[in-house]
Amino acid sequence: MTVSFWQQRAREPDLACDVAIVGAGIIGCSTAYWLHRLRPSLRVLLLDAGQVASGASGRNAGFLIQGTATDYVTDQKKYGPERAKELWHLTRENRDLLVSELRPEVFHLEASGSMTVAGTREEDERLRASVSPMRYDGASVAYVTAADTNRRLRSQGFFGALYVSSGAMLDSVALVRHLADESKAEVLPHHPVLELDERADQVTLETPVRRVRAAQVVLAMNAYTPKLVPELGKMVRPVRAQMLATAPLLPRWLHVPAYTHEGYFYIRQLVDGTVLLGGARHLHRVKEVGYKDETTPDLQADLEAYLHHYFPQRADVQVVRRWSGVMGFSPDGLPIWGPVPGHNRTLWAGGFTGHGMSFGFRFGMMMAELTMGYTHAEYADLFASTRFIKPPRQAVSKAS
Numbered sequence: 001m002t003v004s005f006w007q008q009r010a011r012e013p014d015l016a017c018d019v020a021i022v023g024a025g026i027i028g029c030s031t032a033y034w035l036h037r038l039r040p041s042l043r044v045l046l047l048d049a050g051q052v053a054s055g056a057s058g059r060n061a062g063f064l065i066q067g068t069a070t071d072y073v074t075d076q077k078k079y080g081p082e083r084a085k086e087l088w089h090l091t092r093e094n095r096d097l098l099v100s101e102l103r104p105e106v107f108h109l110e111a112s113g114s115m116t117v118a119g120t121r122e123e124d125e126r127l128r129a130s131v132s133p134m135r136y137d138g139a140s141v142a143y144v145t146a147a148d149t150n151r152r153l154r155s156q157g158f159f160g161a162l163y164v165s166s167g168a169m170l171d172s173v174a175l176v177r178h179l180a181d182e183s184k185a186e187v188l189p190h191h192p193v194l195e196l197d198e199r200a201d202q203v204t205l206e207t208p209v210r211r212v213r214a215a216q217v218v219l220a221m222n223a224y225t226p227k228l229v230p231e232l233g234k235m236v237r238p239v240r241a242q243m244l245a246t247a248p249l250l251p252r253w254l255h256v257p258a259y260t261h262e263g264y265f266y267i268r269q270l271v272d273g274t275v276l277l278g279g280a281r282h283l284h285r286v287k288e289v290g291y292k293d294e295t296t297p298d299l300q301a302d303l304e305a306y307l308h309h310y311f312p313q314r315a316d317v318q319v320v321r322r323w324s325g326v327m328g329f330s331p332d333g334l335p336i337w338g339p340v341p342g343h344n345r346t347l348w349a350g351g352f353t354g355h356g357m358s359f360g361f362r363f364g365m366m367m368a369e370l371t372m373g374y375t376h377a378e379y380a381d382l383f384a385s386t387r388f389i390k391p392p393r394q395a396v397s398k399a400s
């Protein structure tokens with residue numbers, strides 16, 4: 001994006017603030033909310049290229065999945081037992097804080113529990129094996145047999161499932177708008193940040209509308225972070241996800257969000273009967289990358305085929321909306337925060353890898369604490385970008 005001489009000359013007056021947050025999605029708005037809770041006297045500006053929740057935060061399925069996308073046994077192997085437990089607890093805290101801090105009726109939170117449903121026998125075995133370590137680590141879960149899973153979801157062909165009592169679902173746009181309101185931050189929509197310049201005790205953000213000066217900056221742009229800071233392209237890459245919504249199907253039969261086939265398909269139903277269905281990205285990996293906001297007939301056909309296959313009695317339903325959104329994927333599947341390279345007053349957060357709603361509100365608390373200089377904020381080590389920085393060769397050989 002370029003700005004002409006005339007546009008530049010006609011810009012609005014500069015604004016100054018204590019903290020400027022770039023990106024008004026779940027992470028930016030949660031960070032603003034917790035900054036206000038920590039220090040209400042701060043002047044916080046929330047800038048977005050579009051408006052509040054115009055990115056992935058306003059385009060998702062609204063699942064509050066507990067833990068990560070994968071089963072607990074796999075998480076324990078991949079991240080180690082301690083980190084798997086921490087991740088679980090963070091998502092649980094995230095969900096509990098949404099209920100205790102905010103007005104959940106505003107964003108239609110349904111404390112329904114959730115079902116993680118196996119699409120293969122092998123996945124079923126992993127889900128079943130996850131029950132005991134999950135319970136040991138404090139999770140309230142139950143294994144559901146294939147017959148009971150299909151009875152409960154009125155489906156056919158699924159293997160077993162895990163019922164997770166703390167899982168939930170909500171309206172993401174309503175939540176993010178609520179957070180923006182409650183944060184008392186000044187929201188600046190249609191302010192795409194084109195340049196970031198840090199000098200001495202101040203950071204300057206250039207937008208086509210005005211210049212913003214801030215003592216500190218948080219970049220909460222997720223997939224879009226590398227567009228402003230290309231070096232961070234190593235840590236966050238843009239991946240597309242698609243969804244559809246059907247005409248209302250009444251009476252409502254799905255009362256829990258169902259996350260199936262390792263999370264590659266996800267389906268839920270609203271109180272009015274509307275079915276929301278997303279996924280199938282794994283069948284189109286080459287195409288489903290980048291920043292293009294568009295749906296594709298092939299992937300959408302796969303979503304409909306899934307509905308026909310697993311929910312045959314709902315097969316003649318009319319699709320009323322199809323959409324896409326851009327997610328930020330990290331190399332290890334976990335979110336990342338860190339200082340922007342070469343900057344002292346600018347932090348960034350991203351790489352939520354398709355699960356930002358499950359992490360976001362609690363993650364925003366951590367970002368607010370880090371912005372305020374609490375370097376020992378809980379969970380900060382778990383998500384720090386330093387995990388991708390290799391120790392110098394010499395240090396490795398000494399240690400081994």
Ligand SMILES: Cc1cc2nc3c(=O)[nH]c(=O)nc-3n(C[C@H](O)[C@H](O)[C@H](O)COP(=O)(O)OP(=O)(O)OC[C@H]3O[C@@H](n4cnc5c(N)ncnc54)[C@H](O)[C@@H]3O)c2cc1C
Nearest residue numbers: 023025026027049055057060061063193325355356357358
């Ligand atoms: C189809 C789909 C389904 C999903 N389902 C779920 C789900 O059910 N549960 C779940 O937990 N997660 C889900 N996710 C993932 C979740 O939506 C994201 O992880 C989360 O929204 C990321 O939030 P964010 O605030 O980091 O980023 P975003 O919401 O993407 O916010 C980034 C913001 O930055 C703004 N921005 C970008 N560039 C600039 C710039 N230069 N200047 C100013 N502003 C800028 C954008 O306009 C945007 O508003 C889904 C995602 C998609 C796409």
